[in-house]
Amino acid sequence: MKPVVPFIPEAQSHERNVWQRELSASLSDLAELKPFETLSEEERRAARVAIVANPDPAHVAALPNLVWVQSLWAGVERLMSELPEDGPLIVRLADPQMAETMSEAVLAWTLYLHRDMPRYMLQQRQGIWQEHFLKTPAERTVGVLGLGNLGNASAQRLKANGFTVTGWSRSEKTLDGVRCFHGPDGLKQLLGEADIVVVLVPLTDETLGLLGEDEFKACKQDAAIINFARGPVIETGALLGALDAGHLSHAVLDVFDREPLPSDSPLWHHEKVTVLPHISAPTIISTASRLVARNLKAFLEAGTIPDHVDRKRGY
């Protein structure tokens, strides 16, 4: 008999049927994927691993023998805050395709800023014909905050496209062709040199409000910000202050304190802000399903648990 793996997606997810179909196909002979609501008492007790996406914590708690959960999301701050510390281990989605997708977005929006597109769009609306001085990519320093799966791939892609790239992480790192900084002093140094700052750190106790008034003051005049990580990593009021004061030139924001972004947010209509609806690196269901199936296979056949979140570190 195939083991049953509970599936606990977000309650209102319109994608749950697609996930159910793709995951079931990827798991095929290995295991039977069953939505939480359809599990028998015995199946709940027998479950040692579950697949989750923003699950109802009560459903996870109703599986008393879970060893780990596989999240279908890369960011797991909500899962960490909702599941008890002595609960199952949390494995986040670390899909190489997602890193590829994110690096494409980072390159696209870096080019958008590099080629002054927000300014030219504004000029068109105002009927202004005016050329601005163009730098080469090498003359443009892009600082990437966070050098994990997504940050590392993005730094490499920027470098391959001729930009001067710096990076910042928690621990000390060496990356070919990328000047690396770490720790609080390293952050100030990176900010002081970057023309474009790309935020790709997870949301943790340490990164909550990471970029506020002091950090924006430490940025170069006319620097631009791209936030593809999580909204609360940036203090929105401080960002608006730095944009309005003319110190920062533009912000591309894909993530917000509240999503969807409330209709009365000043960010919607700010001419120095580009608002994106959390689309920089959506999970690709086909590749993610195959990765999840590989993780489950390693566990069901050999007891191997994939790399999981370090609760103390917060990511």
Ligand code: NAP
């Ligand atoms: P990851 O592999 O865990 O990498 C995180 C990176 O951030 C690491 O380099 C880590 O440093 C660094 N970091 C963590 N805390 C830090 C701190 N306090 N100071 C300095 N550096 C710190 O994560 P990932 O897969 O790249 O994903 C990053 C985040 O992107 C996710 O958590 C998620 O919130 C967000 N995301 C957004 C989207 C979207 O569509 N907008 C999609 C996917 C993910 P070390 O290397 O020293 O550990």
